[in-house]
Amino acid sequence: MTTKLKKIGQMGSLLTFAMLAGASSLVQGAEIAVKSGEKIAFMGDSITAAGAQPNGYVLLTISGLESAGVKTTAIPAGISGHKSNQMLGRLEKHVLSKKPDWMTLSCGVNDVWHGKRGVLLDQYKVNITKIVDQCQAADIKVMILTSTMIKEDQTNKLNQTLKGYNDFLIELAKEKKCLIADLNADMQAIIAASEDKKGGKLLTRDGVHMNPMGNKMMATGLLKSFGLSADQIKKAQASWES
Template sequence: MRLLPLLVTSAVLVFSPLLSAAGLIVKKGDTIAFLGDSITAQGAASSAGYVRLVASGLAAQGIDVTVIPAGISGHKSDQMLARLESDVLSKKPTWMTLSCGVNDVWHGAKGVSLEDYKTNIKAILDRCQQAGVKVVILTSTQIKLPVTSPENVKLADYNAFLRDTAKARNLPLADLNVAMAAEQTANPKRVLTVDGVHMNLYGNLMMAKGVLGAFGLNDKQLAAVNTSWMNQPDLYQSGAKIKLSLNELAALEAVAAKQNKSVDALITDISTAAVKATLPAGK
């Protein structure tokens, strides 16, 4: 079966009435800081990460922005609060996306309780408001499967707080937890993470669509961004370091599915055959 490269429809989003009426809220020349943990750090590490996809998606709409990566592996809400000034506010961004909660729950006894999490998030938002930095809140993505696991059940309360906070403070919200579940339902054979937590290409695409929607891109604009991503030549890189566009990846997925192989396995077989064909006879 041929797998679709990605869903074109926008992620599930929640907006305040004022922001919903305003439409596109990010402008050309804006600076966006992305505060988060390893998911965000990896999201800024390559063109296929959600941070870079947000920037390329905005650029496809003629909105060039400057990105400030501020994700650190393992970080929780208390650590993000502690480095907020140095990593974000001192750089005077126009916007900041806040992705925080996975490690607060996932780290168990070494995590952050819900009440302390609420205090930390409120402090982060207060300090951003005082500094004139506008914030987009991202709900936390799932902590492995199943969605009914103790970690995800616990995480639900953290995400509920984020939704309530976004509504109360009139802030845009990208409900990535709901979007992730919707993507899994629409494409049950598609894996969105490399380890149950950290995003693969499809997970990063899901996150980027959610953030872009929170910035006000409508379905038509997201479809145009999707088209630009489909033809971007460096979004997929195989284990053999072969870079492909999403269109090329989709075609390769179809061939791999017919042979009951993964894309990486197919690329390895093709590469091995090509190398052997290139070698002089007898080598």
């Protein structure tokens, strides 16, 4: 398998690999969790704010669902620089008051990246748990996204610190019965599988914020978590190229 992965070079193949990295969750004929007519709030930081722009992961997710026959509406809720404490503080205004059916939560990069101005893990756990609890109390279903990498090098100190935050998110998703899109794992897998690392800009334009390939990677992860089959995800990916 390792030799085979090293031969993957084309962007389309890498996206397919990201999809198949979680193949155990891709069940043919499985029911898609989100339904037509539902609203999805996308809570996050600058990665999510940019994701609501053309060809960003937010809109790619919406179009990918539509290609599978599920028509939904996005409620963008990404603000540049925001951390878990700020997202908790604006949850009512930007999510709860909009009465979405779903919320995806992308939070953690700035909590770590901002260093002394960031949020330590213990308080991060409190903030994220409160966000999930308040959404679920309002009958909003939650998908948690693991935080994407801070520079495309898993060995650096920031990513090693971020691992603890993502480990918590995975455990919280299990505890609260939330959907989980492990984007960090998908991102690491794609980078490891690519012979050309693009100077640390394979999936990002600056080491953190997604480039077009990174946005497709994120959208693929969300569609996978929502329950689209492998064939449905391939159809969505093909639609992004048309």
